[in-house]
Amino acid sequence: MTEATDPAGHGASRVGYLTVLYDQSCPLCRAAHRWLAGRAQLVPLHFVPAGSAEARQRFPGLDHAATLRELTVITDGGLVYVSDGAWLACLWALADYRGMAERLSSPRLLPTARRFIAAAAAVRRSTRSEDYGGGCDDQCR
Template structure:
């Protein structure tokens, strides 16, 4: 395995934050993040991600065809990172895997609430919000700024003679 594809919920603030955090980490394996339900995800991984399906789970696909879901996907993301591989191996241990599963399930169920609590907005949410903001256009013209009858000084400004 030389590369991992991560299908994540691009509408979720917590998921978007986790993607940004992972991208900043040194990695043994490159991770390519693809929004779940996107046309790209449907084209690359037919049957795993379709635009009409809810984005309920984290899915990681290895370039060897292996598919990891939920806590296994999260463990694989950690396994790809240089500083977190040991944690991934530990969480995959049979004694800790149930705890990893429960922890991941708890976070997954509470993603919207955690995103609100931590004020984590996804890029999709920010774009949607900014798309509804209508900035006034600048209706001023050069003649509003410069009064041609008063010389070259902008209107409202007074020239000061600074000579000694």
């Protein structure tokens, strides 16, 4: 395993593991969870269902309704990445995708990465009602 540094350049220094809060009621999120979990990891990814009792206990300061709307990743040091930063942190943790994550986070490619992530989020949002985030409406199952 290579030395872990900061996935998004925000001063995380060393990262021992990342906790990924994912929406277990969303098919896209479940597929992403399976895909990430099935890849070789340079930095271990721990998966916790967003909004769950475990998530609320481990991270009491988070807006848990928001974690159901946006992918959220927390470093073992407590830094929180949301949305595109969270997706890039997940890719950065993977052995075969770290280089891609670093390229995508460059000033030249970050706007394109953000558009791609926003498109994926739009697909996900299309399966949800407008008030989703306070509780699951199970429309996506």
